[in-house]
Amino acid sequence: MTGSPGVELRGRETAAAIKEEVAGLVRSSGTTPRLAVVVATDDEATLWYVRSIAKAGGGVGVACDVVDLGPAAPAEGVRATLERLSADPGVHGVMLQTPLPEGVPAQELVSSIDPAKDVDGANPLSLGRLAAGLPAFAPATAAAVMALLDRHGVALEGARAVVVGRSTVVGKPLAHLLLDRHATVTVCHSRTRDLAAATSTAEVLVAAVGRAGLIGAEHVAPGAVVIDVGTNPTDDGGLTGDVNFDAVIGRAGALTPVPGGVGPVTTALLLRHTVTAAGLT
Template identity: 45%
Template structure:
């Protein structure tokens, strides 16, 4: 009689490495404060009162406090226009007491989100959403990485996932997740395939992936039978009900490593945001001392 119990994939827990990164960030913030007398400051901008966005911003502000980062919140009404939002972001960009700016996504139906992102000064773009940041990241130049892709790369490193020569499939092509994730993988010598909502026969491409990043925003789109045995599965989707883009139960029976939702990519995203805020403050303040 054979054992019918499947061997389950190992979980890629993001909470522990995120905690370590946040601890290191808190130490860096304390050192900066000791040298300059300045506490790093992250400004969060929220348009409207979408419940999920309100929760996300509150979570990020709470994490700021734990990391020794000052949080300045700018709530704006849902009726805010693109021009009004651009003005607010321009003022924050010019404010020397603000070191990083986060515009919570989505910014609402009345806003041209790309125009709003571009109003953020590159030196304060700690969420990595401007075209300047994307270009710098793509060419390996100094700048800030989009936080979720940056968190994904740190998670892959944490679990010692070798990328050289591996086939990485990214499902999703958003400017702040799918596209930058693919560029970061390419920079690590992976062979990258982008897929999206119009990809023909998606399962056949997914079956070729040594590393799969699901970031398309469609609940449980990817199932276990779609995966290559032993694949590394990064679920960067988050849908209502704490459901990712991957059907977790079936995928865990076939993958080698897999991120949970929640508790995988999410904690790393926030940890990278905090780390980049302190890095931005350090660059802006320079080597000055008290």
């Protein structure tokens, strides 16, 4: 499916449906799933996001403990906290929120999260299992892209999909998720020659590079479904995506806005993953 030109794929309805499902599972089980979010920063935008996860969890019966280690936390302190939470039978999901203090290596520390509780799919073991087609939690943002595509009836089997970005948070895991759905996938990145030549072949285009306005009309095939994962801060304190929304909205079949597209679905899926980790699905 491609939408009529100018259709906005907003995430709130998808997020609401996921949260309704989560709330029903929690009510019927009589169990309170518990998510622990470890933070080590004083970045206000990050702390706001973590508070929003906790608020969303409270609305569906998922407890969210924010473990704030402070902006000077050493790597070993973060590691010990992740190991402690992973071993705690009362905690069902564990995630490490970035950014971290300078010199504290997130990619090494996430290996301390038990894959069974790795609800944001950050542990390399989770990513390896995902690549191998084995059961694992996918990074919530990558899973949110798939949830939006499914919610809006976008046919993936045989579709030409292009992912711009190769991070372990979105680009690489999303490519595997699309391949599992039988899409034909191309991954582009900062060294791709003639980016527009590659992206303009896509029926499904996902931008996940963290460069404001990188994707313009010349990068988009008429009628393509475009998912914008970018969340780039603006001078006025807002957010803008990797896609030039005004230039692309009239050309794409459908396009996610920023904010209000992928973000709400990502938060909802963190809660659903926690419920799954608690054994309620």
